[in-house]
Amino acid sequence: MVKNSFISVILQDEKEENKGSVEFQIFSFTNKIRRLTSHLELHKKDFLSQRGLRKILGKRQRLLAYLSKKNRVSYKKLISQLDIRELKIR
Numbered sequence: 001m002v003k004n005s006f007i008s009v010i011l012q013d014e015k016e017e018n019k020g021s022v023e024f025q026i027f028s029f030t031n032k033i034r035r036l037t038s039h040l041e042l043h044k045k046d047f048l049s050q051r052g053l054r055k056i057l058g059k060r061q062r063l064l065a066y067l068s069k070k071n072r073v074s075y076k077k078l079i080s081q082l083d084i085r086e087l088k089i090r
Contacts, residue, residue: 022067029060
């Protein structure tokens with residue numbers, strides 16, 4: 001699965017198991033977002049899942065903003081690996 005390959009990439013970079021890192025949290029939120037998006041394509045009136053998706057999107061956005069301020073290189077690398085759009089910071 002994609003999750004296991006990404007875990008190994010993170011572990012190679014940090015040389016220790018750190019599943020609570022910002023990068024891993026962003027990755028897991030991205031997986032949840034993709035799963036919920038595909039679910040909502042089939043079930044358009046599932047409003048509770050829509051609400052959950054919006055909450056997860058907000059959490060991921062806050063984590064991405066934090067990471068972009070903390071470590072811009074790591075942020076750019078993660079954005080390219082996950083193939084998501086860059087965050088527009090005002």
